[in-house]
Amino acid sequence: MHAMQYEITLPADYDMGIIRERVATRGHLLDTFPGLGLKAYLIREREAGSPVNQYAPFYLWATPAGMNSFLWGPGFQGIVNDFGRPVVQHWTGLSYEEGPAAASAPGTATRRRTPLGEAVPPGAAVAEAVDRHAREARRDGVVASALAVDPRHWELLTFTLWAADGPLGDGEAPAGEGERFRVLHLSTPGREALGAGLRRW
Structure with missing residues (x-):
């Protein structure tokens, strides 16, 4: 598993x-993308309290071939054409x-970085x-969670x-979970291939 995000x-x-509108009309295009475990189409908005307006999709790849196929193919080129080439962050699952x-x-997503x-x-x-991640993933409202390095x-x-009808009853993640994003769409063509509960080494 590989995690990937660009902001x-x-x-x-x-x-x-x-x-x-972009996500509403194009988000479904990755619903069957080979090698993709899941893609969360994420945004942050200043009017909702974020310091920035941001489009920040997050990916969990079940295979390196799927990730490479996306990055070197027309999917990512569409981002480059419309917004320029962003830095692509990636982590080992x-x-x-x-x-x-x-x-x-899911209604919201959180991203927490820990040195x-x-x-x-x-x-x-x-x-x-x-071990800590396995315990945290059992909390109320968690749809799915990934740990990477x-x-x-x-x-x-x-x-x-986090579930749209999560623990706060309004689709919000609990406090203290890091940076928050709104989920506009979730593509999950290979979610089962991510191997829930499996240790990666």
Whole structure:
């Protein structure tokens, strides 16, 4: 499993309805994309309290071939044509978990970055993070959650999808979960191939 995200930050006065229309008319194109576990079409909006207007899709790839096919194919080229070429962040997957609300549609997503301190051996830090992730994924309102690592910057990434009818009753994630995004659409052609509960090494 590989996690991937790019962020397209837009002007403060940008009409985010343009992004909503883009997702409404094109989001289904990846609903059957080979090698894709899931793609969450995410936005942040200043009018909703975000510091920026942003389109920030997040991907979990079941296969490297699927990720490469997307990046070097017409899908990503459409982003480049419309917005320029963004930096593509990517992380090595450590674990993926389905939550108690796995059957629900997600309303929000959270992204939490955690530095891996130098004082703890990497293997021990990762093993502890995987155990903690399994527990966190069992909380009410969790649709699915992934844990990944960037060994270049020694940073853990936790990405969680929360049910639209989640624990706060308004589709919002609980406080303290990191950066929040609104989910406009979720493509899940290979969600089962992500291997819920499997350790990645």
